[in-house]
Amino acid sequence: MKITTGIIFKHYLIGLLAITIGAWIIEEIPRWYTIEQDLIQWMVTILSIPLVGFLFAWRINVRLQRTEKNIYSFSVLIIFLTWILVLYAKAMVMGLIATFESGQEKVLESIAGYTIYQLWIYGGIGLIHGLLGGILLRLDLKKNLIKIKTARAIHAYVGHNLK
Numbered sequence: 535m536k537i538t539t540g541i542i543f544k545h546y547l548i549g550l551l552a553i554t555i556g557a558w559i560i561e562e563i564p565r566w567y568t569i570e571q572d573l574i575q576w577m578v579t580i581l582s583i584p585l586v587g588f589l590f591a592w593r594i595n596v597r598l599q600r601t602e603k604n605i606y607s608f609s610v611l612i613i614f615l616t617w618i619l620v621l622y623a624k625a626m627v628m629g630l631i632a633t634f635e636s637g638q639e640k641v642l643e644s645i646a647g648y649t650i651y652q653l654w655i656y657g658g659i660g661l662i663h664g665l666l667g668g669i670l671l672r673l674d675l676k677k678n679l680i681k682i683k684t685a686r687a688i689h690a691y692v693g694h695n696l697k
Contacts, residue, residue: 537678538598539591542612545671546587549613549663574631575624582623586616598679605675610668617660621648 557563569576590612597608622645629644 538595538675539588541671541674541678542587542591542594543584545613545667545674546583546616548670549667550583553659553663575628578624578627579620582620583616586619586623590616594675598675602676602679606668606672609671609675610664612664613667613671614657614660614664617656617663618653621652621656624648 554563594608594612597605625645625648626641628648629641632640632644
């Protein structure tokens with residue numbers, strides 16, 4: 535699990551750096567006052583990426599135990615879904631905050647708003663990141679599959695001998 539988690543987070547970091555460089559090239563880096571204004575959204579995004587990463591590292595481990603086929607399509611799906619889950623994590627937290635502030639349930643409105651106005655952005659970035667990053671993730675997973683299998687074999691051997 536440690537190896538897979540490290541691989542996932544390395545690819546998340548590469549993707550975030552590529553997107554930051556792309557945003558810098560087209561001069562769309564957010565200004566500091568924008569970050570201060572939407573600080574909660576930024577914090578939710580930053581905190582949800584590792585949580586989603588741990589979830590998907592666990593799913594990749596399960597997938598690699600069952601089969602090694604279609605790792606590329608699974609890698610693309612994992613990276614794409616990361617973006618979608620980050621979007622909906624933001625929508626839910628902002629909906630909860632709006633609910634507490636107004637006293638009326640606003641979670642569904644928040645999810646609908648984020649779906650209408652931001653899903654295409656997150657979906658587009660997720661698709662591009664998934665297609666390009668999926669290639670690198672697949673190569674990295676295949677390369678490190680021997681390490682993963684060895685670690686599992688050692689873990690199984692040690693666990694069997696302790697009984």
